[in-house]
Each structure stands twice: as structure tokens, then as C-alpha cells.
Amino acid sequence: MHRILLIDDDEQLGPPLAAYFQRYELQLTQAVKPSDGLARLRGGDFDAVILDVMLPEMDGFEVCRTIRRESDVPIVMLTARGEVMDRVVGLELGADDYLPKPFEPRELVARIQTVLRRQNGRNHRHGQAALAQEALRFEGLTIDLARREVLRDGQAVELTGSEYELLVLLAREPGRVYSRDDILNHIRGHEADLYTRAVDIVVSRLRKKLEPLDCIKTLRNAGYSLALRRLPS
Structure with a gap:
């Protein structure tokens, strides 16, 4: 049974x-304070997190930022209805999906099931890839598929699940241009209710983490490609 951590100060919700x-x-396990939620996450084996934006002690964005420094566990954020910027900021910080409040429980379950399937699919694909090829190597960049590890000039780079998926997608065929729709379908799944702005956000985060390498090329009105020379295996 999958274990889900809810971080929300509404004690009547859990x-x-x-x-x-x-x-x-x-x-489902609920924590009504961010400090308690972070402690539970560090001490337990949770498969996903449901995180409210409006919280005591610190807001959900700060909690999301803290989680992403320590874990790539899938995060679904609960945002105020109509607050588009909440969704954008959440995605920029590494959230995997969002759901406006108030919500239907069945829709929340569907979102959680989607991120869990996506995570399981990643693990399966990475296991298959590791059998065929252990690493993708470029000038200044190494992607260890077996360990899910990215090295920039020999230094480890911490990536979220979406950032890692995007990088691997581009790295498998360097020079190939992937449209935003191609990337959305790959890293988030066909059933996810998202928009192409999410792709730009993930690309921006990834670029910043890979600096000073200038490796992701933007082709106007077309998409993105990896602009690094592949090294022999």
C-alpha cells in the first residue's frame, strides 16, 4: 500500500x-505543522506528499523548497482557486502537480495515482536503460542512468524527477529538437492537466542547475535540444 503524507493545518481534512x-x-498520514511534516518525511518511507500552500510556521513554497533539497518524492500542491501564480511558483520550486481548493477527493486521488504511476514508470525505464547503457557522457556532463546521478564537471547536481526526466530525454538524442508538447507528454503523462508554461519552468530550473554549462538550446517556436557533444562510451 502506498503511503501518502498530507501537510495541511486543517485538522478536519485529514x-x-x-x-x-x-x-x-x-x-494517508496528516501533519498539521510543516515542522512535523518534514520530520515525518525524513523519518518515514512516504511515496508522495500532498502540500498546502497556506500553512503556519512557513508557507508551502518554503516547505516544497526544503523537501526538494532532500528528496525527489512526488509533490502535489494544494493552491487557492484561481491563483495561477501559486501554481507557477510551485512548479518552479519542484512540485510535480497542483490542485486548486476546494477540490473533489476523487480528483485528488487521481492526481496522486498519476504521479505514482509516473514515478513507477521512471524507475522501470531507468532499470531497463541501465541494463543497456550505464551512462551518457558529454563534455562537462555525465548522466549515470544506473544511479540516477548527474555530474557537472565532476560535481554531483541534485535534480527533481521532472528535471532529470527532461535531461535524459534531451541527452538520448542530442541535437534533436523536442517540442513543448513532446516534453509534457514525456515527463508528466497524457492525463495531466497542465500547460506548456510548465515546460519552460522546468527548463529554466534545469539550466540554472547546470550552469556554467550552456547545454540546452532554445529554438524559437520549435522547442528545445541538448547542445553538447557526445563522448564515446
């Missing part, structure tokens, strides 16, 4: 949501 989640073989 119990009925936990009962509902059990119908779908999802075990």
Missing part, C-alpha cells in the same frame, strides 16, 4: 480524506 484514500489502497 480523517475523512484518509478514510476515502483507503478505498484506493492509499494510506
Whole structure:
């Protein structure tokens, strides 16, 4: 059974949501304070996090930033209805999806199931890739597929799941141009209710983490490609 951590200060939300989640073989645990949520996440084996933006102690964006420094666990953020900037900022900080409040429990379950399937699919693909090829090597950049590790000039770079997926997609065929739709379908799945702005956000985050390498090329009205020379295996 997948374990889900809910970080939300509404104490009335957790119990009925936990009962509902059990119908779908999802075990939900609630933390009403960010400090408690982070402690539980560090001490437990959770498969995904549901994170509210409006929280005491620190807001959900700061919690998301803290989680991303330590883990690539999938994060679904709960945002105020109509607050587009909340969604954009959440994605910029490394969230995998978002859902406006108020929400239907079934839709939240569907979002969680989607990020879990996506994560399981990544792990499966990476396992297959590791059997065929252990690393992709370029000038200044190495992607270790077996370990899911990225090295920039020999130094480890911490990437979120979406950032890593994007980099591997571009690196498998350097020079090939991928449209925003191609990238969305690859890193988020066909059923995700997202928009092409999400791709620009992930690309921007990835570029910043790979600096000073200038390796992701933008082709106006076309998409993105990896502009590095592949080294022999």
C-alpha cells in the first residue's frame, strides 16, 4: 500500500480524506505543522506528499523548497482557486502537480495515482536503460542512468524527477529538437492537466542547475535540444 503524507493545518481534512484514500489502497498520514511534516518525511518511507500552500510556521513554497533539497518524492500542491501564480511558483520550486481548493477527493486521488504511476514508470525505464547503457557522457556532463546521478564537471547536481526526466530525454538524442508538447507528454503523462508554461519552468530550473554549462538550446517556436557533444562510451 502506498503511503501518502498530507501537510495541511486543517485538522478536519485529514480523517475523512484518509478514510476515502483507503478505498484506493492509499494510506494517508496528516501533519498539521510543516515542522512535523518534514520530520515525518525524513523519518518515514512516504511515496508522495500532498502540500498546502497556506500553512503556519512557513508557507508551502518554503516547505516544497526544503523537501526538494532532500528528496525527489512526488509533490502535489494544494493552491487557492484561481491563483495561477501559486501554481507557477510551485512548479518552479519542484512540485510535480497542483490542485486548486476546494477540490473533489476523487480528483485528488487521481492526481496522486498519476504521479505514482509516473514515478513507477521512471524507475522501470531507468532499470531497463541501465541494463543497456550505464551512462551518457558529454563534455562537462555525465548522466549515470544506473544511479540516477548527474555530474557537472565532476560535481554531483541534485535534480527533481521532472528535471532529470527532461535531461535524459534531451541527452538520448542530442541535437534533436523536442517540442513543448513532446516534453509534457514525456515527463508528466497524457492525463495531466497542465500547460506548456510548465515546460519552460522546468527548463529554466534545469539550466540554472547546470550552469556554467550552456547545454540546452532554445529554438524559437520549435522547442528545445541538448547542445553538447557526445563522448564515446
